[in-house]
Amino acid sequence: MSEQTPAQPSARDEILARIRTALGAGLPAELTSQKPTPEAAYRRTGQLNRVAVLDLFVDRLKDYDAEVLQVGDERGLAGALGDALNGARELCAVVAEGFPEAWLPMGFEFLRDGGLSGLLSIAALDSAQAVVTTCAVAIASTGTIVLVHGGTQGRRAATLLPDHHICLVRRGQVLELVPEALERLKADDPAPITTISGPSATSDIEMTRIRGVHGPRRLTVVLYGPAELEPVS
């Protein structure tokens, strides 16, 4: 530590010493267990069937002012994306390099971020009207999509600056409960994670909920694919 001088203990050593001194004094034995958590008595596995889980997800998304579009499978994605962009009167959207060409509708400009074309500038991201990404998992009970950034899920700035985020979610990625979803993320993956529940919002003035502050003001979720839960990859 650069704030260390040779004559004095470093702040690190001193703080750790204070903790050890404090904890040394007469602690009840039951707290000294090395086990990080007790057996979970809370729900870690959902009880709903797949249809109910997906219904719940849609209900919770709408409750948070997200727009929901449903298509059968991949072949419907281009049409749904066109509808989402048209509905918002948008012409220009960002997608990550490697995003499947077949999913993109005709008649719009798609800016590629990353790969051989290089990263888009902050200004370019800011002037784009929309961004289209996939997600890692989704949570029905809270209406949440989870991005593990990188690949077709985009880097963080790309999913933040455009005013409209369109997220493609396979039905098989939707889990009922928060613990089920977090369990599917790999703790040792250093990629940044963003969980998103509806568009950005604030209630700071008289507790009136206002949709759209600094993050995207619109969130559209496009659901596709079979309802069966996908196996853990």
Next chain:
Amino acid sequence: MSVRVGKTAAAPSFPVAAKAALKNSQLRHNVHHATDVIRDKRALRVEEMPDWQALRGAAAAIKAHTLRHLDRYLVEFERNCTRAGGQVHWARDADEANAIAIRLIRGYSGEGPAEVIKVKTMTSDEVQMNAALEAAGITPYETDLADMIVQMGDDEPSHIVVPALHKNRREVRDLFREKMGRPELSDNPEDLTHAARTYLRDRFLNVRIGIGGANFAVAETGAVCVVESEGNGRMCVTLPEVLITLVGIEKVVPRFADLEVFLQLLPRSATGERMNPYNSLWTGVQAGDGPRIFHVILLDNGRTKMMADAMERETLQCIRCGACLNACPVYRETGGHAYGSIYSGPIGAILSPQLQGLEHSRSLPYASTLCGACYEVCPVKINIPEILIHLRGREVREDQRSLRALTSENLAMQAAALAFTSQRRYEAAQRLARMGQRLFQRGDELVKLPGMAGGWTKYRDLRAIPAQSFRDWWKQRGATPPTTTTTTTNTTGSEDA
């Protein structure tokens, strides 16, 4: 060591500040409205969770365990954060944390005027970082809407989660008109919110250094988690080249999986949402995504002083949801400023005095009715009423070793202790009081008692001591009173049978 909690040391005592706050009907209206709304929403969202109590239990157990092994988990966090490209600093107190931040900012921005964007962090308010930065020629821009309102108005936060809840839309409009130079602004919250978006957008895109806090720091992975709603947090942790995160040492959790508990409890408790719009989690630095340089400052500032005593240590379990503020009948009348600390309400009443030393906030452990509503809503089960009583006791014991032992209150209490430990003395005191009370008796009531006792009769009814006690009546009717070895314990109920 200079432990500071905002401007607490300079604040008036709670009863003095509360009296002034109670006269401000606009403030009381604003606070009532805001806390009513959050309470109702929270109740709704907690109601739909069949395993809420199990989650609370798990959260309390994880926090208690972590604090018991805090040295181990802090070192583990430091190792993993460093391995992922972060740089970890340790700060013993407020001044050291601010000095580290200023040294880092100067290192990246040179000696000229510098700017930083900030995402809401109570910990930075605790160390008064903005004042320190400004004194060093660095301009901090708060980016959370409420924090911006507080900063623009040269105000203090009055709530942990919604720091500007004491201001209504007209007050915010007037502030924005003046400070943003936009006289056309209406008082519509939507317009005001969009004005904030426009005002901050350029700063998000151009300021190169961000400062933030953390809701959780994961020891197992070195990841840091910020919980927010507006997207200003995502902006601040993503767009700048340099990110400095100030973290209280109690914010560490052992495992990534522990977040499954806290990310369920925190949003429902704090804002009554099933999930807040955004949670950002990042580990060190990531090539091509987000800041190139990441610093973490781990802050003590009085926290280690609270770790020796198991009950006091429980205070450090707090995840800053603010549910106890919204539930508290005292906070709901006075608002946050009366507590003289950026940590207000029930949690502030136990946290501020312990961080800073009881002598700086002597009145805070008494700023409560001990009704227990705070404990009931606390997502990590901090027994706030019990800790309040513990602190009151500690304060009295500390007083008795000082000149304060000579105050009339302490002398009266010592005398009462003498009287209550002997039947003979108790009955003598009763006879004396029966004679003395005639001066203040109106019917069955005592009014306008002199001195300290006047504080009681000013606001409350007090029945006069009846002419005959139960024991006297019992003796008179010729029976033997039930004598036991501890004869004095039942004499307090002396009114009638």
